Amino acid sequence: MRSIAFREAIREAMSEEMRRDDKVFLMGEEVAEYNGAYKVSQGMLAEFGPKRVIDTPIAELGFTAVGVGAAQNGLKPIVEFMTWNFAVLALDQILNTASKMLAMSGGQISCPIVFRGGNGSAGQLGAQHSTAFESYYANIPGIKVVSPSNGYDAKGLLKQAIRYEQDPVMFMESELMYGDKSDIPNEEYYIELGKADVKKAGRDVTIVSYNKMMKVALNAATELEKEGVSAEVVDLRTIKPLDWKTILESVKKTNRLVIVEEQWPFSSISSEITYRIQKEGFDYLDAPIRRICSADAPMHYAPNLAALAIPDVERTVKLVKEVMYMKK
Numbered sequence: 001m002r003s004i005a006f007r008e009a010i011r012e013a014m015s016e017e018m019r020r021d022d023k024v025f026l027m028g029e030e031v032a033e034y035n036g037a038y039k040v041s042q043g044m045l046a047e048f049g050p051k052r053v054i055d056t057p058i059a060e061l062g063f064t065a066v067g068v069g070a071a072q073n074g075l076k077p078i079v080e081f082m083t084w085n086f087a088v089l090a091l092d093q094i095l096n097t098a099s100k101m102l103a104m105s106g107g108q109i110s111c112p113i114v115f116r117g118g119n120g121s122a123g124q125l126g127a128q129h130s131t132a133f134e135s136y137y138a139n140i141p142g143i144k145v146v147s148p149s150n151g152y153d154a155k156g157l158l159k160q161a162i163r164y165e166q167d168p169v170m171f172m173e174s175e176l177m178y179g180d181k182s183d184i185p186n187e188e189y190y191i192e193l194g195k196a197d198v199k200k201a202g203r204d205v206t207i208v209s210y211n212k213m214m215k216v217a218l219n220a221a222t223e224l225e226k227e228g229v230s231a232e233v234v235d236l237r238t239i240k241p242l243d244w245k246t247i248l249e250s251v252k253k254t255n256r257l258v259i260v261e262e263q264w265p266f267s268s269i270s271s272e273i274t275y276r277i278q279k280e281g282f283d284y285l286d287a288p289i290r291r292i293c294s295a296d297a298p299m300h301y302a303p304n305l306a307a308l309a310i311p312d313v314e315r316t317v318k319l320v321k322e323v324m325y326m327k328k
C-alpha cells in the first residue's frame with residue numbers, strides 16, 4: 001500500500017493501461033511538453049513518446065473530433081480537457097457523434113473514448129471557469145459519467161473506463177483534489193462503473209454526495225457525531241449509471257436522506273435521486289428528502305460570495321438537524 005496524490009493515481013491509471021494496450025493514447029492541451037496543466041501527465045511523454053502523448057492546439061471542437069474519429073476506428077483515446085468548462089466548445093462532437101453513433105449505426109460502430117479533466121469550482125476562477133457539469137452530461141443517453149472523490153476510486157474507475165467500456169465516459173475530476181493523498185494498493189485493481197460506495201456507516205440519516213462535496217458530507221458527519229447523530233455517508237462515484245439502489249438500502253435503515261452536491265439545483269443529480277427514492281422507498285421515509293446545492297446563479301469571483309454559493313459543513317449539519325427534527 002502506498003500513499004500518493006490524486007494526480008498520481010490518475011497518471012498511474014493512464015500509464016498502466018497504455019503499457020498494456022498500444023491502442024490507448026492521451027491527447028489534449030499541454031499534456032506532453034508541459035507535463036499537463038495540473039501535472040497529471042508528468043513524465044508520460046518521455047515514456048510513451050509524441051505519437052501517444054499528443055499536445056493539441058487550443059481548439060476543443062477540433063481535437064475532440066479527432067479523438068472521436070480515432071475511437072470509432074479501433075483506437076482508445078483519452079482526451080483531456082484543461083477544464084470541463086472548455087468542453088462546451090466540443091459538445092457537438094460529444095452529443096451528436098460520440099453518444100449517438102452506436103445507435104445510429106445499428107450497433108456496428110462503438111466509441112470507446114474517455115474524456116477527462118478538472119470540473120466545478122476551484123477557487124477564484126470566475127463564472128466562466130467554475131461550472132459543475134455532471135448533470136449536463138448525465139442527461140445524454142449513450143454516455144457514462146464518473147465523478148470520484150479520492151485517488152483510490154479514481155484510479156480503479158479510470159482503469160475500468162479505459163480498458164472495458166465501449167461507450168464514451170465523461171471522467172470528472174477537481175482541480176482542488178489533485179494534491180489530495182490516498183492509499184493505493186500495489187496490486188492492480190479495477191472498480192466497476194455504476195456502483196456507489198458507503199464511505200461511513202450510520203443509523204440515523206443518510207447523506208449522499210460525490211466528488212469534492214464528499215469532504216463536506218464526511219466532515220458534516222463528524223460534526224453530527226459530536227451531537228449524537230450517526231450519519232451514513234454514501235459516495236455515488238458514478239453519476240450515470242446511477243446506483244440508486246444502494247441509496248435506497250441505506251434509507252431503509254436510516255429513514256432520512258440529505259443530498260449534498262455542487263450542481264445548480266434545477267434538474268440536478270439530487271432531483272433524480274429524490275424522485276427515485278420517494279418512488280421506491282416512500283414508506284421508509286420519516287422526513288422529507290432535503291438537499292443542498294450550489295446557488296442558482298453564476299459563480300462570483302469574490303471569495304466571500306463563492307463560499308456562500310457552494311455547500312458547506314455548517315449548512316449541511318443544519319439541514320440534517322431539520323430532517324432529524326432536532327431543536328436548533
